[in-house]
Every structure is written in structure tokens, then in C-alpha cells.
Amino acid sequence: MSGFTRRTFLKLAGTVGAMGLAGCAATPTKGTKARVVIIGGGYGGSTAAKYLKLLNPNLDVTLIEKLKTYYSCAGSNEVIAGWHDLDWLRRSRDGLRTKLGVNLIRAKVVEIDPQKRLVSLKDGTEIPYDRLVLSPGVDMRFDAIEGYDLKTSKLIPHAWKAGKQTTLLLNQLKAMRDGGVVIITVPPSPYRCPPGPYERASLIANYLKQFKPKSKVIILDAKTQFPKQALFLKGWQDLYPGMVEWVSSEKEGQVDHINPSKLIVATEFNSHRADVLNVIPPQKAGWLARKTELADQSGWCPVDPHSFESTRIPNIHIIGDACIASPMPKSAFSANSQAKTCAASIVDLLNGHLPGPPSLINHCYSFLASDYAISINGVYEYSVTEKQLVATGGGETPMNADRGREAEFAKSWRENITADSFGG
Template sequence: MSNITRRNFIKVISSSVAVAGLAGFHEIGLGSSSGRVVVVGGGYGGATAAKYLRLIDPNIHVTLIEKNAQYVSCPMSNEVISGVRDINSLKVSYSTLGTRYGINVVQAQVTEIDPVKKNVRTANGQDFQYDRLIVSPGIDFRWNAIDGYDRNAVEIMPHAWRAGPQTLLLRHQLEAMKDGGVVIIVAPPGPFKCPPGPYERASLIAYYLKQHKPRSKILILDYKDKFSKQALFEQGWAQHYPGMITWIAGSMDGHVNRVAPYNMKVFTDFEEYKGDVINVIPPQQAGEIARRTGLADKSGWCPVNQKTFESKLYKEVHVIGDASIAGKMPKSAYAANSQGKVCAAAVAALINGKVVEEPSYINTCYSLVTPKHGISVAAVYELNDKGRIVEIEEAGDPSPIEASPWQREMEARYAHSFLINIMSDTFG
């Protein structure tokens, strides 16, 4: 096959799906049911766990319950905000998980989990019995943490921390902003989803502003005194956007405790700031269903056995992804994907009465300073003898601070391919 036109290309893909689907599917089969697993939440954690469960043990019956018809990837959604990416490229349907892997995909809102009766109930009244449950609800915001930032405020000061309409809202606000405007980003305290995300966002907004509204400024008001890949971001900002981005640390009065949406103002202890576009990324906690079920502790996150991700509060319920307390692992797509696999292997072993394997985890996290300037942080994790997920010392580290433009470009290219692969590994 030499030149592949778009049209032919899609044809090829479609036919390959058909062939591959058949080839793979018959072997998976539904088999005799050796166990029922329900997965709540079809993000990077839940969808991965569902898929790998079926790959590891095709006899396990897996139901994936997700309220949305399709998933929109948060990784790379900052490119949508900067205008270099169509949001459709971040959307993926759940159909392949059903057709190729034999997962029972149910689109519904889970309203109740009964960990004693081992039942999951959805808004439309359906009940799903399980032998083991995997909960992957992602994050929720702490709505009371910032005075004035409520469910109405998000329409004026978008969080854009779940990809979708919020992402587009922030994009539209930037498009509508006058040259010379001020963009405020309120960065949350840890732990929160996607630690380098606010700073990548600042970078990619700057990328847009530099080309279209070069007199504009970006102000990051942070709860924290340091942030992920800080040296690399600050180096990139100085290189590409000199004077455009100002970061105010928490201890330098960066801590926002009140917002006034209708005045487009945010307030710290001593200052008030007026912005033309204000992006508030609020403090976070485990997804609502996990908290309501009693899977979270007073920290707002879910304590788990870090080898199996089984909840420390309820037996036979596993919590993975952003909602879980997973030792040193950050709350990222890659971490959730990696945990999904570890959890799937553990659940399969437990259902079959086998010994749970020694786990292995990775996190890789790419950020873009420009669409051609990528930086990353990576880590390999193991379980220590206290049952805690720890980084393997020899591995890891962020990208080196001294690197050529070509090295940064390579990382940007890898970042884009990483997105495709993690989407394919999770949903395809």
C-alpha cells in the first residue's frame, strides 16, 4: 500500500476492524462466567481495567457503567484551548470495548452502590450485581473551598478541568478577549488531577495570545509554592513568551479564597485581581459516588490496598485512578491507565482464587510549552515492603533542563503520539 488517501484509509481501518474483531472476538467469547465485575466510570482508569480484565481472563463477565456516550480526553485538551486542535480529535466512543472485547457497556448514571449487597443501581433503576466492583469516578471539585465559585460561576469563570463544553467555553472566551487583556488562571492546591496541567494551559494560552493578542498577559495565582516541571516551564516561558506569564506563589499571596464572577474579580488575602478571562481550577476530591458510598476518608480521597486497589473501607470494592490514594503516583491519565491494569490483574487473580501478582506501575506525563516544545516527567513505581507505591529511585526525573530545540520538538511529537496510544490502549 503506497499512498493512502483519507477515503481509502478509513476503508482500510474499517475492514481491519471487522477482520480483527472477528479474529479476536471468537477467542474471547463470553464463556462460562467465572465472575462478574462491574466497573463504574469509563475514564482512563475504568475503561482500561475493563478491557484488561477481558484480555487477562475472558471468562470474567465485565460490565462498564458510564454516564456519557463518549469520552473526551483531558490530555491534550489544552491544545483545544489554544486553538491548535479540534476537540473532536479527543473524543472516543465506547463501542470498541463492547464489540471487540465483549464488555457489557451501559450508558447510565450510577446513583447508588451497596457494598454489602454488592449491587450497583443506576438512575434508570437498573441493578447490577457484582462479585467485585471497580470504581473509577475521577475527581470532583470542593465547591465550598473558594467563596463564590459555585455551579453557576463555572459558566462565567470556566474550570475547563473536564474536557468538553467547559474546554470550548474557555476557548471562546479567549477568542472574544481584546488584545491587551488579562487572563487569570487560579491553580489549585495538591492533590489534584494533572499536576502540570495549569502550567501547560498557561503555556498554550500564551502560544495563542502571542500570535493573535500579543499585548495580553497571563497571571497564575497559585495555592502552592512550587509546581510540576517548574524549571522546565519557566525556562520555556522565558524562551517563548518573555514577560507574558506571571506566576504568584501561595506564600506570595497567590492563594485565591474568593471570586466575584459578575465583576470578573478574584481575591487573595491582600489583593484583588480583575481579569478579562478567568479560569478557576478549584481544589479537588474524589468523585462524588465514591464519597457518597463511603469509599473516601476524611481527606476526601479513597484509601486502598496499593497492590490490588481494593478499598480499605469496603471489601471487594476497588478504587482506581484520580480518586484513589495511590502512594507516590500522581493523578494522571497514564497513572490511571497503569493502575487499571494492575487492578485488573489483581481482580482476575482474586476471582480465580490465585495469588495476586507483584505489581508494576508507570507514569508518563507530557506537557507542551508550544505545540513543538514538549517536556515530560516519567516514573516507574513498585510496591515497597510497607505496601506503599514508591518510585524506583534509579528511574524517573523530568526532561533535562539543557536540551536543544530538536530534543524539545521530539518530545512534542512523542506527546502527540502518546495521546493516540493511550487512547487506543484504553478504548480501542
């Protein structure tokens, strides 16, 4: 973390958090009674609901989520390693209703009418809004890799949305013979959780080392480098020597097509037979955002990160994985940070103030073993001239840092972000 210590980061993180709230010119209890509707109750949407209510309890805040049970992707690699059961990933939003008065609706939103400012639910109910926040997460691009589509994903998991897919991958690992080969394919950027595939490879190796030590993990990567690369490579050497092989796109890592019945992955000049195949396909913003034409040709949604309002349709804010907030990575921490900025901006805008330029943060931990973790962090300031975020600080775990302490930090981070995001 050259020139940028953990202490500096934590100090700044505290300042940024405080600024996010103090930056809101509205007096919380005297704010307008406007209606804010939020679609998507994951990390982004739930945090937005909470902070809108904290900043102005008079707001009529409604959070709409289609799934009965939300399983956190963050932590799902640990379930695949067999450290916890799936239920450990379940997140409840009850505190948002009981402690803060957020209206919770379980339904799929099928239509947004930006002119009438209405959202329509699957059963035909229409809900009006003054401001709309969309945090719909990602969809897989099932047309990107020949041989891999929605139907195939029921047999060859991506496990990039937690739940049934997580269990499927875990069960396949359990059923695999000792001496088997696990192949993970990694898409080009941008995708949800940039270090996630490498944490997954580490934790699968962790499982294999204990139960099937003759086995191997091969990562076929569409990229030439990856986050925390030197730290991961060192960790694999120390913890799982000879067990994890990373193949960059320069060395045949780019997948050409898949033969699903034979579990064969073909690259440009080669083919690899897997015993367990985990295909992480390229991704795009969630369906509703694309349907409403909030996404551009890239498949992601352009926003002005000053308030995370769409640059395509006014009064609609997009946060989390679905939005383009580069250079911020698509992570739960980023979604949480963006949600707070967005909530403060909405309260300001509804009260007729222009919000101040925001600062945002991200801190991302990866486990390589239960007592061995590494992290990367970043600070992002809004550039008024460029109307986008600029990285102004950040770094990675130093090579000589205590990985056991990082693992403890990672565990407490998870407790904190769960409580902060889901109204605990």
C-alpha cells in the same frame, strides 16, 4: 533525568507492562466466569474493562458510563490553544464491545450495596457483581473558594472536565481584547493533572502571542512549587518573554475569594482584575465514591495499591484520580497503569491466587508550543511492609534535550494511550 535515562525508563516500562500480564497466575482462557462491574468509562475504567477481558475472556465484564460523550481532558489544553476542535477529544469505547465482548451500559449508577454486591442504575435496574471497579474521576469542591460555585462555573470556567467547559474558556479567550489579562488560579495538591495548569498557561500564551500579543497570563498558585518548574520557567522565557507570570503562594498566589461579577480575584493583601478568569478549584473523588463512604476525610479513597482494593469496603477496587495512590500523580497514564494492575489482581483473586507485588509507571508530557514539549516520569514499586507505593525512579526532560522530539513523543504517546485505554 539524572542517572535514569529515557532508554532505561522505556526498558523498564516494557518490563513492567509484561510483568503486569505475566504476573497474573491465571491461564487467560480457563479463568472463572465471575461478574466484574466497572463504573466510569474514562481512562481508568475503560482500561480495566479491556485488560480484564484480555486476561480472562470468560469473565462477564460490564462497563457503566453515565455520559453519552466522553471528552478526554488530556489534550484539552490544545483545544483551548485553538489547535484542534472539541471533537478531537471525543473517545469511543465501541472497540471494547466489538473486539472484546465488554457489556457497555450508558447510565448513571446511583447506589452501591456492598452487602448484597449490587449496583443500582438511575432507572432502578440492579446489576450484581462479584468484584466492582470504580473509576469515577473527580468532582470540583465548589465550597472551597468564596464566590465560586457550580452556578458561577457556568460563567467562569474551570475547564478541568473537558467538554462544554473547554469550549467556554476557548470562546472567552477569542472574545478577549488584545492587551487583556488572563488569570488562572491553581489549587493546592492533590488535584487532577499536577502539571496541567502550567501547560494551560503556556498554550494560552501560545494563542495570545499569535492573536493578542499585548495580553498576559497570570498564574495565582496555592503552592510554592510545581512539577517541571525549571523547564516551564525556561520555556516561558524562551517562547513567551514577559507574557506568563507565576505567583506562588509565598507571593500572594493563594486565592482568598472571588468577585464573579467583576472578575476580581482577591488574595491576602491584593486584588487582581481579569479579562478572562479560569478558576481551577480544589477537587475530591467523584460523588458516588463519597456517597458509598469509600472516601475518607480527605475526600479521596484509600486503597491497598497491591490490588487497588478499598481499605474501607471489600470487593470494591478504586482506580484513577479518585483513589489515594500517592506518590503517583493523578493522571491518565497513572489511571491506565493502575487499571492494568487492578485487572491482573482481580483475575488472580477470582482464581484463588494472591497477586504478586506490582510496579507501576507514569509518564506525563506537557506542550509549551506545538513543536516544544517537556515531560516527567516515575516508577513506583509496592512496598509490602508499608502497604503503599514508593517512588523508585524517575526524572524530567534534561535541560539540553530536544523539545521538538519530546513534542513528537507526546503526540505518539497520546495515540498509544487512546488505543490502549479505549479498546482501539
